[in-house]
Amino acid sequence: MPEHGIHTIDTGYVRAGFDAAYLVVEDGRGAFVDCGTNHSLEAMLAALDVAGLAPADVDWLVLTHVHLDHAGGAGALMQRLPNAQLVAHPRAAPHMVDPARLVAGAMAVYGEAEFARHYGELVPVPAARVVVAGDGHVVDLAGRPLRCIDTPGHARHHLCVWDARSRSWFTGDTFGLSYRELDSPRGAFILPTSSPVQFEPEAMQGSIARMLAESPQAMYLTHYGRVEGVQRLAAELDEQIDAMVSLAQACDGRPDRHRALVAALSGYYLERAQAHGSALDDASVLGLLQMDIELNAQGLEVWLERARQR
Structure with missing residues (x-):
């Protein structure tokens, strides 16, 4: 059992x-x-x-x-x-x-x-x-x-x-996405999911903080599986949410906004995977995260448009 x-x-x-x-x-x-x-x-x-x-x-x-x-x-x-x-x-x-x-x-x-x-x-x-x-x-x-x-x-x-x-x-x-192929001796690699259409960065950070208040020993993610080291992962999610918002704002107003944001997110996640000690090469990391990068870019763009209407 x-x-x-x-x-x-x-x-x-x-x-x-x-x-x-x-x-x-x-x-x-x-x-x-x-x-x-x-x-x-x-x-x-x-x-x-x-x-x-x-x-x-x-x-x-x-x-x-x-x-x-x-x-x-x-x-x-x-x-x-x-x-x-x-x-x-x-x-x-x-x-x-x-x-x-x-x-x-x-x-x-x-x-x-x-x-x-x-x-x-x-x-x-x-x-x-x-x-x-x-x-x-x-x-x-x-x-x-x-x-x-x-x-x-x-x-x-x-x-x-x-x-x-x-x-x-x-x-x-x-509590984000964490694929086992990206694990390293440091433990799990994690990234937020801002996929469309209701991404709200401050609300996500608040929800993560609320879960941390129970001092959890593990998280069971849909994408994918059980992860430990919750305090470290939560801190990394919080940092990445802020960074993703900044990248989206920096790309806003460009005629090629979507392409630029996909490229910016790709570079950002590659840097994080390398710093984490991932054994995968860059092409394999991007291949694994390709769909999530595209969806995160779309979600960030929807968030930008919603913020503009307020």
Whole structure:
């Protein structure tokens, strides 16, 4: 049995080691935290087999937020979990009952064919099976409390989950991205995710500070896995958020703003990876982070435009 009954599930989204969901097991009952896409369904059910549970033993599916790499498969999974309830942030819960806006937004970005390839058909969740988790809401897993708190910064509909048993947070995307290929003798390498469309730097820093107040021993990231050395990682996230904002402001007003910002972020993350002692060469680092650099640039640009309108 994994430590504290926490199983890491590779959802298979994009590549191995990119997108995680979690299964928490307590006294023969289970709670999933996030679930990947429709294409992740078999991996989620296989994790139950590994843990010695049946689908009927799952009481909860807790979503950190409803970006589709975290929650796209929720409806299909709930159809296979007869006793489970879905837990979501107040801003997120309506999109699980009626995912039409999620579908429309993603199709506008990816196109119909790419949307189908990545996500399949989103399945609504009956309203009676959805629990709205306001700030401080406690999910009871066989007597094990899982406390949900409001953690804006990456998205305004984001929550993180505190597990006192393991003294750990399930952080979704609020505590950044950390791919195991970039680990070094210093430990995990981390970077914030400012992906569109609701990046708010001060709110993200506030959410990170709030999580640190519990003196956590580890963080369970969706991208990817369990990380320790939390105080160092939090300080690096805080520094990088400020730096990313400065880079975005420096590129603002240029006719080639997006290209310039992608180049600036690429150079910045390369410097950090080298200083961290990454064993990967520059091309491999950029290849690993290419999608995240593009999304971070887009999110920073949306933030710039929103700030201009205030």
